[in-house]
Amino acid sequence: MVELYLVAVAYIVLHLALYLALLRHLASFRREATIFAYHAISSCLYAAAVLLPGLLAGSYRLLVAGLGLVMLHGLYSITFLELWSLSQISYSIAILAEIKRRGGATPDTLVGEFARTGEAKKTERLRSLSALGLLCLDDGRYRLTGRGKLVGGAIRTLRWLANYADTG
Numbered sequence: 001m002v003e004l005y006l007v008a009v010a011y012i013v014l015h016l017a018l019y020l021a022l023l024r025h026l027a028s029f030r031r032e033a034t035i036f037a038y039h040a041i042s043s044c045l046y047a048a049a050v051l052l053p054g055l056l057a058g059s060y061r062l063l064v065a066g067l068g069l070v071m072l073h074g075l076y077s078i079t080f081l082e083l084w085s086l087s088q089i090s091y092s093i094a095i096l097a098e099i100k101r102r103g104g105a106t107p108d109t110l111v112g113e114f115a116r117t118g119e120a121k122k123t124e125r126l127r128s129l130s131a132l133g134l135l136c137l138d139d140g141r142y143r144l145t146g147r148g149k150l151v152g153g154a155i156r157t158l159r160w161l162a163n164y165a166d167t168g
Helices: 004-022 032-057 060-085 091-100 108-131 147-162
Strands: 135-138 141-144
Touching: 004 060, 032 060, 060 108, 091 108, 108 135, 135 147, 141 147
Parallel strands: none
Antiparallel strands: 135 141
């Protein structure tokens, strides 16, 4: 069982090292979909690899250990994705950096310069949601598709379960 732990932890370390050494320098790895796919595919392969020994051996202990390792990968991926997402919130950081660089800036100047960035982010988000089949453009307005309504309902259910009154 110790070997399973060592191999599983080594995989996570190598997954992170590969990203830090090579993948983060690729343009495609600056996109949310690519980063998510990198972790989703890894999670599926990892889960199969750590659960298979317990399933094949019919060992409850190995299966429980495998489930714990799946959760370890889940924690790693959620932490990684959260940190990556925070690093991509460059809009606010860019505004602060610009103020520091110039020694001050007027609100009109900042709005003029960064409104384009905000619009580009919004356009990209709408394009991504459309590509996922969650939105469609109907008579010049975005509308939820059937799949979008299902996802929206699932999110509302999760908000209700978590007792979220306001999501900001």
